[in-house]
Amino acid sequence: MRERILDAVEEMLVSRGADAIRLDAVAAQAGVSKGGLLHHFRSKQALLEGVLARQVGRFQAELPPPGSPPGAFTRAWLEATIPDTDVPARAHADQVAVAMLAALSGGPEVLAVFRRRYEDWQERLADDGLDASTAYLVRLAVDGWWMARLLDLAPPRDDLHREIRERLGAMIEDGGR
Template sequence: MRKDALLDAAEAVLFEQGTQALTLSAVADRAGVSKGGLLYHFPTKEALVTALVARVIGEFDELIDSFDDGSPAGYSQAYVHATFAILTGEARAHRRWSAITAAATDPELAAPLNEAMARWHGRAREGDPDPLTGAVVRLAAEGLWEVVSHAPDLYGADQLEALRRRLLELLER
């Protein structure tokens, strides 16, 4: 079994049943593997949560990089595009929330996510025409991700597209 499939199973357990339900047995059952099969890849619950957090960070970094054109406002635009790519993708908005929820139980497990957040939100590009607006737009995108993680049906596709366009317009002013 691939590690990603095991992480998908862990996310499903977290999203559907909450942090208290995240056990190695529950993840193995959800993935349809023996507990030994899971332990081969993730010897502890902490190792599993660490991998969940690392995957969220890596995927978001890759998305930002794929959208960043290197222009002064390009990073904030890329952040918006990356956020909406996740929000409108196949249930991926829940992925980060699941990882955050699991990591929040232990400051050591949350440290990589906290460092990534500081990097994502503290990043300013030289020559950015309006760093404050960039920060506000990134925070708004972050807040939207948080809301959609808890209420996935709150905004329809048209509303999400309108929000994406408005955030990008704010960066163009």
């Protein structure tokens, strides 16, 4: 039931925005009673914390462990965040968009959790065996890419999408030399 509730929250976040996240609406979307929802999540903030924790866990599972070859973490960051081919903006499967929406909508406590996780990831990027500025530049480019997609701020499409992803990959392979 918990996963079904989180699925409903993610769908609502992407399709209708954070204002749609009300306990009764989430219960209806998930096909559970409000009591069943409250058994797992006591508030809107708890729902958004649950979504963020699940998305961070999924993202973390795609990242290599410490001690991986140079550039492996930065490469995994790129691959886990920007798909090979252009997909519709704000697609439900877009983990980054869902995580960002949850972090921004859950209030300062939820955002603080996301910020701490980001600090950990940035340390891993800086220690990835690449030139630190290259790893940081790749991260900022990736972050800007998905923010453009999330807000539909003229994101790169089709061939340009692939070219940018390839260019970032080449930067990683080059290691900043």
